[in-house]
Amino acid sequence: MHRRDLLRFLGLTALAGAAGCGGQPASARPSALSRQTSPGAGFVPDVEFSLTAAPDEVALLAGEPTRVWRFTGRLIAGPAGTLQTLPGSYLGPVIRLRRGQRVRVRFANQLAEDSIVHWHGLDVPESADGHPRLAIGPGREYVYDFEVTNRAGTYWYHPHPHMRTGAQVYQGLAGLLLVSDDDEDALGLPSGEAELLCVLQDRRFDARNQLVYQGGGMMEMMNGWLGDRALVSGEPQPTREVDAGWHRVRLLNGSNARIYKLAWSRDLPMTIIGGDGGLLERPVYRRALTLAPGQRADLLLDLTGLAAGTEVHLESQAFAEADASAGGMMGMGGGRMMGGGRGRMMGMTSEMSSVPNGAPLRLMTLRTRARAGRAFVVPDRLPSFDPSWSSRPEASIRHAPLTFQRMQWTLAGRTFAMNEVAQDETVAAGSTHVWEFVNQPGGMGMGMGMDMEAAHPIHMHGRQFRVLDRTGGRTTNTLSAGIVDDGWRDTVLVLPGETVRVQVTFTRHPGLYLYHCHILEHEDMGMMRNFRVT
Ligand code: C2O
Ligand code: CU
Ligand code: CU
Numbered sequence: 001m002h003r004r005d006l007l008r009f010l011g012l013t014a015l016a017g018a019a020g021c022g023g024q025p026a027s028a029r030p031s032a033l034s035r036q037t038s039p040g041a042g043f044v045p046d047v048e049f050s051l052t053a054a055p056d057e058v059a060l061l062a063g064e065p066t067r068v069w070r071f072t073g074r075l076i077a078g079p080a081g082t083l084q085t086l087p088g089s090y091l092g093p094v095i096r097l098r099r100g101q102r103v104r105v106r107f108a109n110q111l112a113e114d115s116i117v118h119w120h121g122l123d124v125p126e127s128a129d130g131h132p133r134l135a136i137g138p139g140r141e142y143v144y145d146f147e148v149t150n151r152a153g154t155y156w157y158h159p160h161p162h163m164r165t166g167a168q169v170y171q172g173l174a175g176l177l178l179v180s181d182d183d184e185d186a187l188g189l190p191s192g193e194a195e196l197l198c199v200l201q202d203r204r205f206d207a208r209n210q211l212v213y214q215g216g217g218m219m220e221m222m223n224g225w226l227g228d229r230a231l232v233s234g235e236p237q238p239t240r241e242v243d244a245g246w247h248r249v250r251l252l253n254g255s256n257a258r259i260y261k262l263a264w265s266r267d268l269p270m271t272i273i274g275g276d277g278g279l280l281e282r283p284v285y286r287r288a289l290t291l292a293p294g295q296r297a298d299l300l301l302d303l304t305g306l307a308a309g310t311e312v313h314l315e316s317q318a319f320a321e322a323d324a325s326a327g328g329m330m331g332m333g334g335g336r337m338m339g340g341g342r343g344r345m346m347g348m349t350s351e352m353s354s355v356p357n358g359a360p361l362r363l364m365t366l367r368t369r370a371r372a373g374r375a376f377v378v379p380d381r382l383p384s385f386d387p388s389w390s391s392r393p394e395a396s397i398r399h400a401p402l403t404f405q406r407m408q409w410t411l412a413g414r415t416f417a418m419n420e421v422a423q424d425e426t427v428a429a430g431s432t433h434v435w436e437f438v439n440q441p442g443g444m445g446m447g448m449g450m451d452m453e454a455a456h457p458i459h460m461h462g463r464q465f466r467v468l469d470r471t472g473g474r475t476t477n478t479l480s481a482g483i484v485d486d487g488w489r490d491t492v493l494v495l496p497g498e499t500v501r502v503q504v505t506f507t508r509h510p511g512l513y514l515y516h517c518h519i520l521e522h523e524d525m526g527m528m529r530n531f532r533v534t
């Protein structure tokens with residue numbers, strides 16, 4: 001990695017200049033697509049709002065307020081209820097859109113560094129996708145124009161600037177984006193108070209309640225940055241009062257690097273009706289559900305008949321750390337550097353989280369009121385599954401190994417460069433392909449005591465894909481049983497040793513899009529590539 005990039009990743013951009021590393025690297029030259037700073041001509045929006053990223057303070061823990069970065073929204077035109085502010089949370093407003101709506105968002109950057117917003121899961125034109133080369137500087141505005149063509153589902157938004165995504169999301173910049181449509185309405189799913197929105201994140205706080213983030217440590221590059229306490233929609237381990245009836249629980253794993261193995265207490269089943277790209281064909285039942293960073297799940301939960309005051313917990317069950325990440329650096333097991341849980345790089349020392357991936361966590365408590373909730377019957381089939389499911393792929397299968405090489409995670413042996421696209425990353429608009437993600441230790445470190453393994457949640461921008469199959473991997477991996485691959489997906493977890501094949505019909509919008517690991521420290525360190533839709 002270039003020194004300048006490394007400094008930037010560490011948040012030391014000023015230093016990058018001072019250290020005499022000036023001059024734009026060739027890869028950072030602005031591309032032909034110009035930044036959209038004023039509204040597009042001829043686009044008449046149904047909904048228009050502003051979204052501003054700025055520093056703020058929130059009372060999260062007893063004592064001093066926590067300094068965060070936060071999105072705030074203001075509706076300019078369109079249905080009331082489009083923006084729902086979460087009181088007491090650092091998260092951005094819940095954006096509620098409808099399929100078919102034409103949307104204009106005026107993003108204002110009031111941070112002291114570059115940023116850009118990406119609508120994770122939405123199929124939008126290149127100019128609206130939030131590619132890092134479109135990032136705007138402090139004090140600037142970016143105008144997004146797009147039409148909501150996605151199915152009803154649980155999507156989200158977060159910044160996507162070069163090498164600073166992890167840091168900015170961690171500081172609080174993220175929010176849910178919920179799309180509804182007529183097909184979903186027809187199901188009459190629990191709504192209003194019976195719809196629980198849960199963004200799962202983990203954070204570390206110092207003694208003065210301030211967020212601790214050091215994404216640049218060697219440990220963090222390898223395993224990602226983990227917090228030591230769980231927050232749900234910005235609240236540390238909240239308790240919510242609920243009716244004794246049916247609920248719809250919409251989950252987003254908005255953590256930088258933590259994988260959850262989610263289960264309800266009292267042995268209640270996980271009834272999964274939706275994933276990244278909306279409702280599944282039919283409900284899927286699990287004792288525990290594996291949810292990796294970037295992924296969403298839509299659940300139904302039946303609390304009918306529970307006595308008032310009954311508590312039901314959402315928990316992340318214990319799993320072996322090695323199921324999510326394992327590997328040795330120069331013979332030090334578990335990927336740990338320097339022993340004693342300290343990693344050191346560039347003179348920075350970072351402490352390992354005291355709550356490693358796989359440690360059991362209580363995320364949230366639901367406590368029933370003395371009030372019967374609504375009744376609901378889970379249908380055997382969920383309506384309107386997209387018929388393009390069965391379209392035929394092009395003959396060739398693209399093979400993309402996920403490996404650790406030259407001290408970096410790579411995608412097919414390559415790392416991110418701003419405008420670079422390889423031949424095998426070029427696809428025709430609307431064409432259907434099979435991409436195969438192969439998670440094998442290898443590369444330069446192979447056989448030299450530097451084999452690294454980690455679970456990688458691989459995300460593709462643009463269209464939702466279908467998971468064709470998943471092979472290999474360790475039969476003993478306790479995360480496997482909780483993986484749900486059904487339905488439309490935009491982020492798929494590839495466990496150590498596994499090969500996962502996905503079938504994707506690329507967006508009809510030409511341009512440069514991204515695919516990457518959604519462990520944000522892996523992404524920021526270059527485990528990301530462009531693909532070009534021609
Ligand atoms: Cu949620 Cu490219 O990201
Ligand atoms: Cu995305
Ligand atoms: Cu990764």
